[in-house]
Amino acid sequence: MITGQNLVGGEWQSNNSSKYFKTSNPKTGKNLSISFEQASEDQTNLAVDSATSVFELYSNTTLKERAQFLGIIQDELKILKPQILYCYQAESSFPEGRAFGEFDRTMDQIDRFIDLLNEGSFLQATIQTQSPDLRKTLVSIGPIVVFGASNFPLAFSTAGGDTISALAAGCPVILKAHPYHAGTSEWVARAINNALIKCDLPLEIFSHLGGQSFTVGSQLVMHPNIKGVGFTGSFKGGKALYDMSQKRIEPIPVFAEMGSINPVFILENKLKSDINLAEILGQSIGLGIGQFCTNPGLIVIHDPREETDFINSLQMKIKELSLGPMVHSQIESNYNQQLIQLKNKKELLQVTASENSCAALGVTSASIFLENLDLAEEVFGPFSLVVQCKESSELLALAAKLPGQLTATILGDINDRNILQKLLPILKEKAGRLLFEGVPTGVAVTQAMQHGGPYPATTDCRFTSVGSDSIYRWLRPLSYQDCPNELLPAALQNENPLQLSRKVDGVFTNSAI
Ligand code: NAP
DSSP, X not given: OOOSOEEETTEEEOOTXXXXXXXXXXXXXXXXXXXXXXXXXHHHHHHXXXXXXXXXXXXXXXXXXXXXHHHHXXXXXXXXXXXXXXXXXXXXXXXXXXXXXXXXXXXHXXXXXXXXXXXXXXXXXXXXXXXXXXXXXXXXXXXXXXXXOTTOTTTTTTTSHHHHHHHHTTOXXXXXXXXXXXXXXXXXXXXXHHHXXXXXXXXXXXXXXXXXXXXXXXXXXXXXXXXXXXXXXXXXXXXXXXXXXXXXXXXXXXXXXXXXOOOEEEOHHHHHHOTTHHHHHXXXXXXXXXXOTTOOOEEEEEOTTXXXXXXXXXXXXXXXXXXXXXXOHHHHHHHHHHHHHHHTOTTTOEEEEOSSSSOEEEEEEHHHHHHOXXXXXXXXXXXXXXXXXXXXXXXXXXXXXXXXXXXXXXXXXXXXXXXHHHHHHHHHTXXXXXESSSOSOOOOOSTTOXXXXXXXXXXXXXXXXXXXXXXXXXXXXXXXXXOOGGGSOGXXXXXXXXXXXXXXXXXXXXXXX
């Protein structure tokens, strides 16, 4: 059963003075029956104080204990899977295949962090035995606030990558549930709470708070004991939270993953020779009803004599797309409003809309785009803008004008090498992931993944929010100088009790000192 209550420091609490809100089914527009309580300021403070009180204990748990905890979270998610997925589909209207797929992805992500904890090298233990004896490792930063993301109710929300990476790093988490899927979020929070009980860990390690007026999230970010924030959503939201965090007496890192139009550059010879391009790009634009942060929102083609059929073919694909409703009516109305604004710019671009869905495609020229750089703003949904370049110099000029992106894709063949070599150094400055084949949608959860690019794609391009390296957001280096062996953390002790591969006097070794 879910109750709409808040999980505060391990206790499901009701708050009589609370404001209530409901979630709705995007397909029917009908509200679900349950009312969710907005957390009060007292509850918000209690959640953070509780997390603070157990931080030292939790951050000192062994890597094995944390790996076991994450494994039990998986078990509890499996037990509640029918309820989670029922609520997920009611609150998102995503089809069954997507629901099961996102659940499996969430479990796989947890597996990656269990592997990381079992292996241990992420602690980066570095030892210098000459005088002074210096030993450095990574330690947890403190209680973290995670904002659930509307477009991924499971994989980027309550037990998603941000929460699991923070828990793996030894940081307690306060989850600010996304108000569009508060029910799904509560079911998942129950699984995490049950896992804490089964592992005999302090329940204060995880709190789950609701609200939809920016109040709870703002109070959490401003609380002096919060040490970091994970966020996926709009540029406006991410930037507002980042700005808040920098005005605190003690500024803290906010790892916000915001908008991106993920440009795809199709070079002249590739455009002429690959007849499948329109098909794969059309599918990618419609994937997840366009609500992926890696959606290809800009397609730049080099077509000097306008002799290819690419635009026509892509327009046909977009017209044929049959998609479900967007994840929430607010997102749908934001999207429709942006489309109306684009359609009103008739002198700038031609917009073709699908007959069966909300998908649409814009077409414009490089010269117009370069004079109207607001066309580079994200339109969150199944929309992409094709920009035609007659000269390769236009394509390079356009690339140079783009803001920071999560991804950039260059599709070229062997005869496009000359321009590819000029384009690559420009795009290297712009994106966190460069693709040379395929489409940017589909983000592998592996150690080599980078999901984070230069501002404004994210607030800190040095880190990733997907893949096991995302743990580094919640860790900081600490050096111990001439510290007695028994006071050192296990990772740095002479005996090497964790059997880690450590860098000792410049050489990687598993041996004791
Ligand atoms: P959002 O508006 O960015 O909100 C996400 C979270 O941030 C919510 O929990 C919200 O708090 C909080 N928030 C937003 N603005 C805030 C502020 N000024 N102060 C404090 N907290 C703030 O994203 P959304 O609700 O998911 O969707 C709205 C739009 O964001 C979409 O239409 C789309 O354009 C964009 N979006 C982009 C991506 C992407 O990957 N690029 C993903 C999702 C959404 P409350 O819960 O209290 O309301």
